[in-house]
Amino acid sequence: MGVTGGIAAYKTAELTRLLRVEGAEVRVAMTEAAMQFVGALTFQALSGNPVHTQLLDAQTEAGMGHISLARWADLILIAPASADFIARLRAGFASDLLSALCLARTCPLAIAPAMNQAMWKHPATQENVARLTDWGVQILGPAQGSLACGEEGPGRMLEPSVLLQHLAGLSGSGVLTGLSVLISAGPTREPLDPVRYLSNRSSGKMGLAIALAALRAGAKVGLVHGPIALKPPRCHEQIQVESAQEMHRAVLERAAAYDIYIGAAAVADYTPMQYSSQKIKKTDDKLSIPLSKTADILAAVAQIAPPPFTVGFAAESEDLENYARGKLQNKKLDMIAANAIGNDNTGFNSDTNALSVFWQDGSIVLPLASKTRIAEQLINLIAQRFHAKNSTQTS
Known part of the structure; x- marks a missing residue:
């Protein structure tokens, strides 16, 4: 002192x-x-x-x-x-x-x-x-x-x-000392015309809290984030992107070089099929915008040979466990953290959160707390599962 x-x-x-x-x-x-x-x-x-x-x-x-x-x-x-x-x-x-x-x-x-x-x-x-x-x-x-x-x-x-x-x-606990962690955070924006885009309510608070917790745990941290108003912690590598396509490219270019990937970003599931170079005028009573599915970043990272320890996020409004476990299996993730949306105290734009975390043979509930505290708990849990997986593979 x-x-x-x-x-x-x-x-x-x-x-x-x-x-x-x-x-x-x-x-x-x-x-x-x-x-x-x-x-x-x-x-x-x-x-x-x-x-x-x-x-x-x-x-x-x-x-x-x-x-x-x-x-x-x-x-x-x-x-x-x-x-x-x-x-x-x-x-x-x-x-x-x-x-x-x-x-x-x-x-x-x-x-x-x-x-x-x-x-x-x-x-x-x-x-x-x-x-x-x-x-x-x-x-x-x-x-x-x-x-x-x-x-x-x-x-x-x-x-x-x-x-x-x-x-x-x-x-810090030092549980990630000597390891590298790539984190994606925040929303993406899918452009419609020069003034409009499709996006979501993500503030990036949870992803940034995870980045800070990983830094405090001794990790070398890379951060890929969409448009956010918050100031990110100073990471070893920091990349700002706009669209889901840009985030996909930034993550896939780097993921193989990291030990752990945490996909905390709220990536758009769909993007407009056509971009209008001129502002779309309000003429007809109805407007149809064809959308196409965006590339799945989490699934792509999990398919890298060999893949980093891959952690996904799921925001669900119903049947949280079934949907989360489905994503865990279908995308071949090591772990998934799910939170219920629609609650004013958790999820998008909130300073607090609660997570249900699932992996192949286990699960745990992280009860409502500040996102800083939740991030610390999640990082400790990821470190435990990472070391457990690697000790099993080497034994």
């Missing part, structure tokens, strides 16, 4: 306590500015470990305390992360213990920004955060609301309970 100068440091004390309750071992490194807000003794009492403040520590072997700390940690969180420290982190400074620790780390790094709203919005800060994101640093927050300076806006450090949830994901 790295603590920089800011009034939000009092929240970090509570976060340290919560982490200990969850069974984590916490070691704290503080900047001089941080100690002006919360004393080192507070963090020593809450963490159960001495607090580190000096770059060169005579009590450690060779005086290289920052190296030993960097090698010890499974995860580093800077909370609060001041605008000044974010700038120094981006520049690669190592002039104090905490900045040197971040530069010498080999583990994941996350920061929880906390500052005045104008400082957060400043182009310099935004540029610094963007570069850190490019380097794989996880940015947690800030939240919107009332600030210590009396102003309103973005700049509040996330609450300890919220950070705790993020950390549980960031620490």
Whole structure:
């Protein structure tokens, strides 16, 4: 836990306590500015470990305390992360213990920004955060609301309970370490004319949550997504497409190079047979649009020799298990995750979901939860089934 100068440091004390309750071992490194807000003794009492403040520590072997700390940690969180420290982190400074620790780390790094709203919005800060994101640093927050300076806006450090949830994901299970996962997400758009298209209600939230969960589980992730309003997580490979044909091509060009394919996209089943280069005018009372079936991406991936571990999705309005198991068999999938549509709390555009997951000789229900939580559970389940299948094939 790295603590920089800011009034939000009092929240970090509570976060340290919560982490200990969850069974984590916490070691704290503080900047001089941080100690002006919360004393080192507070963090020593809450963490159960001495607090580190000096770059060169005579009590450690060779005086290289920052190296030993960097090698010890499974995860580093800077909370609060001041605008000044974010700038120094981006520049690669190592002039104090905490900045040197971040530069010498080999583990994941996350920061929880906390500052005045104008400082957060400043182009310099935004540029610094963007570069850190490019380097794989996880940015947690800030939240919107009332600030210590009396102003309103973005700049509040996330609450300890919220950070705790993020950390549980960031620490990751490592169940996909060394594996590659290709994920398709979001809707497709099938063009009718220059202004119209056929599409569906998919927001891409579930697919993006799965991509993030796979990243946190240690996988190398490729993401092929249709038109979405959400910002995708930064993946190793990211391809944006429009139509079902484009998604089919993008997935099939890459799937053989991945260990696992998760088809979470809501791909159009049909596409207009003809595209009008001119806007279709409203003339007759009725309009008939001939449609043709689109290529089946899931079935095509499952036919690759050898195929990746292939996971499908099914959104059903009735008889969910029979339809899902039918797709599992007919498309020769390894697993299928099905959700009932027509419920306001699940499926398209919702922040929550519930899944019934089926494989050849088993099934499990993932009850209603946030899509983030459902994605984590699904990734763990996919990892279990993947390793079980591969251990059987090699034994």
